[in-house]
Amino acid sequence: MLEVNGLSAGYPGRRVLEGVTLAVRPGRVLALLGPNGCGKSTLLRTAAGLLPALEGEVLLDGKPLGDYSPRQAARRIAVLPQSRAVPRITARRMVLHGRFPYLSYPRRYGREDEEAVDRALAAADALDLADRPVPELSGGQRQKVYLAMALAQETETILMDEPTAYLDVRHQLEVLALTRRLAAEGRAAALVLHDLCLALTAADDVAVLGGGRLLALGGPEEIFQSGILARVMGVRLERAPGPGGWRYFCALPEEG
Amino acid sequence: MKRLRKFSIPTESVLPALAALAGLSALMSLCLGAVPVAPGAVLAALLGGGSGPAAQIVLYARLPRTCGCLLAGASLAVSGTVIQGVLGNPLAAPNVIGVNAGAGFCTAVCAALWPARTAALPLAAFLGALGGVLLVLTIAERSGASRMTLVLAGVAVSGMFGAGIDAVLTFFPDALNGYTDFRVGGVANLSMARVAPALWAALPAFLLALSLAGELDVLLLGEETARSLGLPAGRLRVFLLALAAALAGAAVSFAGLLGFVGLVAPHMVRRLIGEDSSARLLWASALGGAALLTLCDVLARTLFAPYELPVGVVLSLLGGPFFLWLLLRQRRRGGRGHA
Numbered sequence: 001m002l003e004v005n006g007l008s009a010g011y012p013g014r015r016v017l018e019g020v021t022l023a024v025r026p027g028r029v030l031a032l033l034g035p036n037g038c039g040k041s042t043l044l045r046t047a048a049g050l051l052p053a054l055e056g057e058v059l060l061d062g063k064p065l066g067d068y069s070p071r072q073a074a075r076r077i078a079v080l081p082q083s084r085a086v087p088r089i090t091a092r093r094m095v096l097h098g099r100f101p102y103l104s105y106p107r108r109y110g111r112e113d114e115e116a117v118d119r120a121l122a123a124a125d126a127l128d129l130a131d132r133p134v135p136e137l138s139g140g141q142r143q144k145v146y147l148a149m150a151l152a153q154e155t156e157t158i159l160m161d162e163p164t165a166y167l168d169v170r171h172q173l174e175v176l177a178l179t180r181r182l183a184a185e186g187r188a189a190a191l192v193l194h195d196l197c198l199a200l201t202a203a204d205d206v207a208v209l210g211g212g213r214l215l216a217l218g219g220p221e222e223i224f225q226s227g228i229l230a231r232v233m234g235v236r237l238e239r240a241p242g243p244g245g246w247r248y249f250c251a252l253p254e255e256g
Numbered sequence: 257m258k259r260l261r262k263f264s265i266p267t268e269s270v271l272p273a274l275a276a277l278a279g280l281s282a283l284m285s286l287c288l289g290a291v292p293v294a295p296g297a298v299l300a301a302l303l304g305g306g307s308g309p310a311a312q313i314v315l316y317a318r319l320p321r322t323c324g325c326l327l328a329g330a331s332l333a334v335s336g337t338v339i340q341g342v343l344g345n346p347l348a349a350p351n352v353i354g355v356n357a358g359a360g361f362c363t364a365v366c367a368a369l370w371p372a373r374t375a376a377l378p379l380a381a382f383l384g385a386l387g388g389v390l391l392v393l394t395i396a397e398r399s400g401a402s403r404m405t406l407v408l409a410g411v412a413v414s415g416m417f418g419a420g421i422d423a424v425l426t427f428f429p430d431a432l433n434g435y436t437d438f439r440v441g442g443v444a445n446l447s448m449a450r451v452a453p454a455l456w457a458a459l460p461a462f463l464l465a466l467s468l469a470g471e472l473d474v475l476l477l478g479e480e481t482a483r484s485l486g487l488p489a490g491r492l493r494v495f496l497l498a499l500a501a502a503l504a505g506a507a508v509s510f511a512g513l514l515g516f517v518g519l520v521a522p523h524m525v526r527r528l529i530g531e532d533s534s535a536r537l538l539w540a541s542a543l544g545g546a547a548l549l550t551l552c553d554v555l556a557r558t559l560f561a562p563y564e565l566p567v568g569v570v571l572s573l574l575g576g577p578f579f580l581w582l583l584l585r586q587r588r589r590g591g592r593g594h595a
Contacts, residue, residue: 074486085478088531100474101486107470
């Protein structure tokens with residue numbers, strides 16, 4: 001389990017987040033929501049150890065994250081980052097690098113790694129892209145390849161920064177279905193999402209961030225009832241019963 | 257068999273082909289010149305069988321030059337490949353970002369102060385190259401690390417070191433006496449005594465870079481991704497740049513400020529074999545760079561025979577336009593990833 005305790009995070013001279021406490025629990029999907037620039041990505045990066053905490057602590061299975069070597073940490077936490085370079089290599093080769101944390105010297109990928117790559121490509125629905133150079137792929141296809149790379153790490157915790165960016169609606173839904181499957185396998189997932197409606201439908205827990213603080217943390221039902229999400233995002237949020245659960249809708253608030 | 261667009265040469269046969277090309281260019285370099293020597297006589301001389309003036313020419317005039325070309329070409333090309341990869345900048349190369357100029361400055365200082373210590377020259381050149389690369393890196397990172405900034409910082413740093421070289425030569429006009437055409441780079445009048453120390457600097461650096469090829473692969477995914485995969489990206493970048501400095505320094509210590517091999521050769525081999533494997537790319541760069549510089553030197557010697565151009569002039573005629581083309585393409589694309 002990955003926990004942050006009283007976490008303040010940000011960059012030298014610019015504190016973005018203050019006093020955040022939450023946990024990414026095995027078997028559950030946590031959605032991080034909030035307006036642009038509220039510190040969702042900063043939270044994710046700090047929880048993954050990519051950014052040092054200014055105050056408070058990040059605990060992985062009860063031990064400070066800093067006690068793990070970078071390689072050990074990378075075997076337990078996978079990150080789908082927001083900024084993505086486009087190397088001139090094939091998609092398969094790229095996904096293979098997800099196995100890097102498992103390599104000892106000399107760095108040669110073996111049979112097991114290739115199998116993990118096949119599983120990851122299949123799970124991310126990217127098998128047909130395997131032999132294509134990454135620069136030739138569309139934004140959505142690259143996104144799937146990046147997702148496959150994070151899956152190939154086969155970690156118990158996976159953190160995704162806007163995994164649905166660049167994806168059309170069907171693939172957005174597929175990514176969320178995939179995340180649900182990961183949770184069903186007992187893995188812990190945290191996602192930064194922009195689509196409130198999608199998040200409320202798919203997540204077990206919802207964290208609402210705003211103004212550099214954690215404003216609310218709870219199940220979708222609780223968060224919806226409290227009305228805080230609509231307030232923070234500056235929208236009207238409504239729902240109607242749909243097949244298999246609630247369907248949520250956003251709209252601009254009415255004038256007056 | 258994976259084929260990476262544009263060229264339809266299977267990647268598996270690129271390395272042997274480049275090795276053959278390097279071998280062929282070395283043979284041409286030994287045979288051609290003011291006095292042509294037949295390939296048979298060259299081989300005889302190399303194996304210790306020949307005698308007479310032809311063997312003398314091959315062993316004492318041409319062999320050091322050929323070895324120098326192969327070593328300088330390979331070192332600069334590998335240095336360029338590492339620099340371009342680590343900085344994620346296709347415009348970067350040892351001569352572009354001030355590494356060569358830094359190495360040249362320290363070589364000149366060392367040669368002026370300790371004229372007898374030729375074996376120390378690669379070390380001095382390495383320190384200068386390292387100074388150059390760290391200076392440019394610091395400047396570029398402070399100003400937001402855009403590609404053009406890095407190139408411009410390199411221009412400024414090269415200019416300063418160039419002025420330093422001129423200042424040293426003003427006070428010690430004989431400092432670089434053993435060198436022909438230090439400022440543009442040249443390989444005439446080399447001796448094995450000058451090439452050998454550079455080899456002992458370049459070889460370990462190349463092997464170390466090769467041993468880090470797996471890490472370099474991951475580094476190419478971008479710093480953020482590399483770190484999320486457990487790679488200490490910051491430290492690794494500095495170490496790899498130090499290796500690139502050692503390689504460029506080794507070349508500069510005996511051949512002067514050769515430009516553009518380190519820029520052109522990496523791009524050529526990338527086109528041939530893609531970037532899937534940095535280990536293959538490093539080998540290909542070494543072979544391709546060696547072949548490129550040796551062929552340019554053969555051209556420099558034979559185009560206007562009996563007059564000889566410094567090989568640096570030929571390289572600049574070839575590399576300058578190529579660099580401009582890269583610049584223009586950068587502006588058109590403005591995208592990420594390598595050219």
